[in-house]
């Protein structure tokens with residue numbers, strides 16, 4: 001545990017992935033760190049045991065999407081249908097998500113209205129590892145470190161979403177313990193975003 005009294009969140013998008021999510025969960029467990037997973041509804045249905053593990057190991061399960069499509073390319077009804085479908089997938093697994101990170105973090109006026117109607121909190125990030133590029137973990141840690149502080153929300157991916165330039169998530173798995181150590185060095189305990197939000201200090205919605 002960190003002694004500094006600060007909090008930060010590691011967050012993972014685009015899973016659950018049949019190969020990589022379990023390794024990310026193993027790395028979190030070994031680091032005694034808890035995180036938030038923004039999952040894709042159909043993948044959650046495909047890998048219920050991974051979602052169960054997330055919940056059982058103290059992580060927060062939140063909604064990413066059903067189809068990984070930019071909201072700028074969808075009508076409001078389509079955005080709402082996509083979110084409702086993803087929430088339904090999670091409900092079928094006994095989960096009620098309250099947090100939503102739309103694909104690519106793209107938020108439109110329609111996204112905001114849908115979020116209000118569905119009682120979802122739009123949850124972005126303020127520190128980006130760009131792990132989808134496939135950079136080595138040490139390089140990602142060096143690049144993201146200057147932006148880490150109390151209240152940081154760090155973006156990572158436990159799956160290979162559209163646009164990923166890597167063939168696997170090895171480097172993300174390797175980054176987890178190093179990042180947990182770095183956050184604790186800064187006095188910040190890695191916790192799910194719901195715990196940051198309860199404290200009221202995280203930049204959850206980009207301006």
Ligand SMILES: [Zn+2]
Pocket residue numbers: 013014064068103104161
């Ligand atoms: Zn994504």
